[in-house]
Amino acid sequence: MLKSIALWLEDRLHIAKLFESTGGHKVPPSTNSWFYVFGSGTLLCFVLQILTGTLLAFVYQPSAGQAWSSLQYLNNEQFLGWFLRAVHNWGSIFMVGIMSAHLVQTFLFGAYKYPRELTWVSGCCLFLCTLGMAFTGQILRFDQDAYWGLGIGASIMGRVPFVGAQLVHLMLGGAMIAGETLSRFFSLHVFLVPGLIIALLSLHLRLVLTKGINEYPKPGRVVKKESYAVEYEEMIQKTGVPFVPNVIGKDLIFSACLIIAIVTCALVFGPQGPSGPPNPTLIHTAPAPDFYFLPIYAALALLPAYMETFLLLVLPVVLLAILILLPFYSGTGEKSHRRRPMAVVIVLLAFLTLGLLAYLGTYAPWSPHMEAWSSAATPAAQVQGRSPLELQGAILLQSKQCRNCHALGGEGGLRGPALDTVATRLTGDQLIRQVIQGSGNMPAYGKNLRPAEVTALVAFMETLRPSYQPAARDSSKH
Amino acid sequence: MSETNSDCGCKKATLTKEVPAPSVSRRNLLLKIGAGLNAIAAVLVGVPLLGYALSAFTRTSKNSWISVGPLAKFPEGETRLATYRNPISKPWDGDTAEVPCWVRRIDSQSFQVFAINCTHLGCPVRWFQESRLFMCPCHGGAFYEDGSHASGPPPRGLFEYQHKVESGELKVLGGHLPTLAEPLKKDDM
Numbered sequence: 205m206l207k208s209i210a211l212w213l214e215d216r217l218h219i220a221k222l223f224e225s226t227g228g229h230k231v232p233p234s235t236n237s238w239f240y241v242f243g244s245g246t247l248l249c250f251v252l253q254i255l256t257g258t259l260l261a262f263v264y265q266p267s268a269g270q271a272w273s274s275l276q277y278l279n280n281e282q283f284l285g286w287f288l289r290a291v292h293n294w295g296s297i298f299m300v301g302i303m304s305a306h307l308v309q310t311f312l313f314g315a316y317k318y319p320r321e322l323t324w325v326s327g328c329c330l331f332l333c334t335l336g337m338a339f340t341g342q343i344l345r346f347d348q349d350a351y352w353g354l355g356i357g358a359s360i361m362g363r364v365p366f367v368g369a370q371l372v373h374l375m376l377g378g379a380m381i382a383g384e385t386l387s388r389f390f391s392l393h394v395f396l397v398p399g400l401i402i403a404l405l406s407l408h409l410r411l412v413l414t415k416g417i418n419e420y421p422k423p424g425r426v427v428k429k430e431s432y433a434v435e436y437e438e439m440i441q442k443t444g445v446p447f448v449p450n451v452i453g454k455d456l457i458f459s460a461c462l463i464i465a466i467v468t469c470a471l472v473f474g475p476q477g478p479s480g481p482p483n484p485t486l487i488h489t490a491p492a493p494d495f496y497f498l499p500i501y502a503a504l505a506l507l508p509a510y511m512e513t514f515l516l517l518v519l520p521v522v523l524l525a526i527l528i529l530l531p532f533y534s535g536t537g538e539k540s541h542r543r544r545p546m547a548v549v550i551v552l553l554a555f556l557t558l559g560l561l562a563y564l565g566t567y568a569p570w571s572p573h574m575e576a577w578s579s580a581a582t583p584a585a586q587v588q589g590r591s592p593l594e595l596q597g598a599i600l601l602q603s604k605q606c607r608n609c610h611a612l613g614g615e616g617g618l619r620g621p622a623l624d625t626v627a628t629r630l631t632g633d634q635l636i637r638q639v640i641q642g643s644g645n646m647p648a649y650g651k652n653l654r655p656a657e658v659t660a661l662v663a664f665m666e667t668l669r670p671s672y673q674p675a676a677r678d679s680s681k682h
Numbered sequence: 683m684s685e686t687n688s689d690c691g692c693k694k695a696t697l698t699k700e701v702p703a704p705s706v707s708r709r710n711l712l713l714k715i716g717a718g719l720n721a722i723a724a725v726l727v728g729v730p731l732l733g734y735a736l737s738a739f740t741r742t743s744k745n746s747w748i749s750v751g752p753l754a755k756f757p758e759g760e761t762r763l764a765t766y767r768n769p770i771s772k773p774w775d776g777d778t779a780e781v782p783c784w785v786r787r788i789d790s791q792s793f794q795v796f797a798i799n800c801t802h803l804g805c806p807v808r809w810f811q812e813s814r815l816f817m818c819p820c821h822g823g824a825f826y827e828d829g830s831h832a833s834g835p836p837p838r839g840l841f842e843y844q845h846k847v848e849s850g851e852l853k854v855l856g857g858h859l860p861t862l863a864e865p866l867k868k869d870d871m
Binding site: 267268269270272351352355356358359360361362363364368369370371372373374376377378379380381382383384385481482483484485487488489490491501504505507509512513570571572574577603604605606608619642644645646647648649651652 | 736740741744763775777779805808814821826
């Protein structure tokens with residue numbers, strides 16, 4: 205009975221033939237390696253995102269007025285709503301992570317070289333689409349961060365020459381961040397970009413079948429356009445093994461571990477947000493992006509202002525062009541990273557740069573600590589034994605909000621230098637000048653402080669040095 | 683075409699000898715008509731679709747005068763947060779239709795009204811009364827009380843609304859998110 209059903213299905217669907225050309229296709233035995241599991245891992249994440257996303261859309265309201273409360277409902281009232289939100293969030297984090305690993309692995313193994321140019325190009329486009337999903341998804345979590353994230357996106361668009369204003373309108377669906385904005389980001393996140401991903405993914409997988417998977421590179425085995433295709437075909441004929449069942453084992457183990465990791469993170473850390481409601485009049489907020497965009501957030505604070513627009517609009521295009529066009533200017537030659545030191549250096553540099561920027565982004569030393577002036581205590585050692593005038597200065601340093609940018613005893617903003625030892629660096633005259641006129645990143649306070657206030661403030665700061673270090677002195681006066 | 687060359691090897695080789703020429707050209711004709719009709723159909727569907735999807739691209743901001751509150755709300759010499767409702771709001775906008783701005787009353791008759799958005803990347807600047815500075819929480823921009831640039835990455839001073847006093851109310855010309863490409867005043871580039 206079962207056999208006859210199977211035979212009937214086989215007769216109608218030609219399953220054996222389909223299997224032979226897909227799952228059962230022959231791959232080089234060298235690809236049976238733990239380095240080759242990231243592609244299928246990314247695909248699995250994508251499937252998980254579709255599943256959880258579709259289910260979240262059962263409840264989520266893509267309306268600016270109600271999105272935030274529907275997220276609260278998902279978190280607190282819908283059965284397992286919090287869990288699905290958490291899995292969707294962690295799924296996206298893992299997807300970006302595993303996909304980056306896939307990108308780095310294919311780069312280091314020279315998989316982009318002849319004849320797999322299109323595989324690489326479609327993969328890069330998939331990577332961009334995935335980052336697009338991360339950004340639009342962050343907007344759908346329609347909270348304060350999402351609102352001001354849109355403001356940042358619009359401000360970047362507004363820097364485009366000639367059509368800036370029009371691009372802002374196109375992005376926001378109007379002149380303001382409002383109902384239409386969320387609706388179009390919903391459509392992008394749920395229909396347009398996933399559709400594009402499925403199309404690109406089909407192309408990507410089709411190419412894996414037609415052009416074969418990259419063999420594990422051996423140092424010294426050089427890709428030549430004249431001979432590579434024939435050699436690869438010969439190798440497959442001689443030693444090729446079917447992907448299923450010979451090679452898929454490691455993918456399966458990795459996939460299962462991946463799912464377990466995502467579910468564990470979801471259970472332990474729970475869903476992310478939403479933070480405060482998307483009400484722009486609640487301005488006591490410090491918007492910060494999700495972790496994927498922390499490097500950009502940091503770069504935007506640290507870039508020199510005069511070249512910022514250029515770097516914002518031109519540099520990403522140039523970098524992406526270099527990445528996507530890689531197989532067209534480096535399509536042959538050595539594949540193994542052991543013979544491509546520059547490739548290794550580039551990967552290390554990219555990781556260092558992104559990692560360092562992301563680390564800085566987590567504590568944003570460039571941002572004033574908005575509450576430091578009213579919440580941070582003055583260290584006892586810095587007020588003990590001070591004269592009334594100096595104490596007056598200590599109070600002024602607090603009340604004039606100096607500590608939003610300057611730390612004392614490790615508390616306060618990091619925007620300007622900490623003041624604990626300022627008297628060893630600047631003389632009284634220099635302090636007065638700096639306070640009144642400002643310089644560098646420090647605003648001028650001349651208009652906001654009365655002369656007596658400046659005197660008191662500087663008198664206090666002149667005491668800020670350790671006993672074992674002399675005060676700064678004006679060398680012209682001796 | 684002889685019988686030996688015919689790939690179907692069928693018995694009506696004599697028929698196929700006459701049929702091919704006209705059938706191929708008719709097929710080509712139908713193909714051409716079909717492709718042409720589809721091109722027209724694609725334009726008929728595509729142009730309105732693109733027009734709909736990109737309509738926001740050509741839409742211009744329609745600003746209108748809107749009250750941010752009675753003058754009594756703004757003491758002289760102080761800077762206060764005021765809000766107004768987006769004049770082009772839709773019923774489903776929710777809280778996003780409320781727009782904040784900073785109103786500085788210099789003396790009884792002169793005002794300055796600043797957009798909340800930092801000119802660097804649009805984050806909400808906060809007023810600090812004691813240091814008389816606007817500070818931005820995102821990338822550390824700071825502005826003096828008159829809106830001019832004090833420190834940090836912003837490329838210019840705060841965006842300033844056009845304003846007027848009418849029947850005891852302070853009104854601003856609002857209705858779009860200010861950006862470097864489209865500040866709040868026409869001559870304010």
